[in-house]
Amino acid sequence: MAGSLKDQLLKAGVASRKQAKEAELEKRRKRKKGQKGPAKEDVERAAAIEAARREKLEKDRELNERRKQEQAQRAQRAEVRQLAEQHAIQPPRDAELRYNFVWRNKVHSLWIDPSLRGQLASGTLALVATDAAFVLVPAPVGERIRERDPEAVVQTSDEPDTHPPAEDDPYADFPIPDDLHW
Numbered sequence: 001m002a003g004s005l006k007d008q009l010l011k012a013g014v015a016s017r018k019q020a021k022e023a024e025l026e027k028r029r030k031r032k033k034g035q036k037g038p039a040k041e042d043v044e045r046a047a048a049i050e051a052a053r054r055e056k057l058e059k060d061r062e063l064n065e066r067r068k069q070e071q072a073q074r075a076q077r078a079e080v081r082q083l084a085e086q087h088a089i090q091p092p093r094d095a096e097l098r099y100n101f102v103w104r105n106k107v108h109s110l111w112i113d114p115s116l117r118g119q120l121a122s123g124t125l126a127l128v129a130t131d132a133a134f135v136l137v138p139a140p141v142g143e144r145i146r147e148r149d150p151e152a153v154v155q156t157s158d159e160p161d162t163h164p165p166a167e168d169d170p171y172a173d174f175p176i177p178d179d180l181h182w
Contacts, residue, residue, distance in 0.1 A: 041162075080149045084130045091116055103129060103154045110134055120155075121178060127155040127159040 006023075009015040015023075022035040058124075069133070095111040099120070112120070114137060119125040126142025128135050129152055137145070 045135050054117040080128075080145050080152050081130050083141055083145055083148075084128045084135045084137055084152075087137045089116070089138070091126065091136065101127060101155050103134075108134060111138070112134075126153055128152055129154050 003011075006015075006020050008019060010017065091110070091112045095113045096118075097112050097114060097117055099110045099112045099117060100107055101110070116125065120127065120136070124139055124143075125136050126139050128137050128142060128145055134154060142153050
């Protein structure tokens with residue numbers, strides 16, 4: 001039992017020399033394929049790793065960009081809040097007029113006195129929405145706030161009328177006075 005399996009099969013006559021040569025060639029081919037296979041697999045694996053790395057870098061870049069935008073928005077909101085708080089005009093506690101206005105499709109109200117109402121109507125004051133409440137600020141400050149955040153400015157008198165009167169309005173000759181109290 002000192003010979004190889006191939007030699008033993010040849011001696012026993014179970015396999016011919018031609019079959020042995022064919023088996024040896026097949027074995028050699030498989031070995032060569034095996035050597036080439038892992039090299040291809042390594043290249044494919046490296047390409048997949050590189051693609052995953054590129055995807056991760058792109059996702060990280062997008063995430064960083066989104067974070068920078070969010071940080072800029074927070075800074076802008078903080079600046080608007082600071083401007084509104086520094087220049088806020090507080091209505092008196094015993095204000096007798098209820099000033100109604102529309103913001104984000106809802107009617108809100110603010111208690112003011114007649115002098116503040118006149119200033120709002122003349123355009124010297126602007127109404128600004130902060131995180132906590134609605135604040136009256138001077139018109140130039142309102143414009144600075146509008147530059148930073150257009151949605152924060154609720155109302156200024158120089159805004160065009162969003163509901164122009166109808167042409168066939170039968171009451172066009174009878175305007176509602178400014179000092180009318182409901």
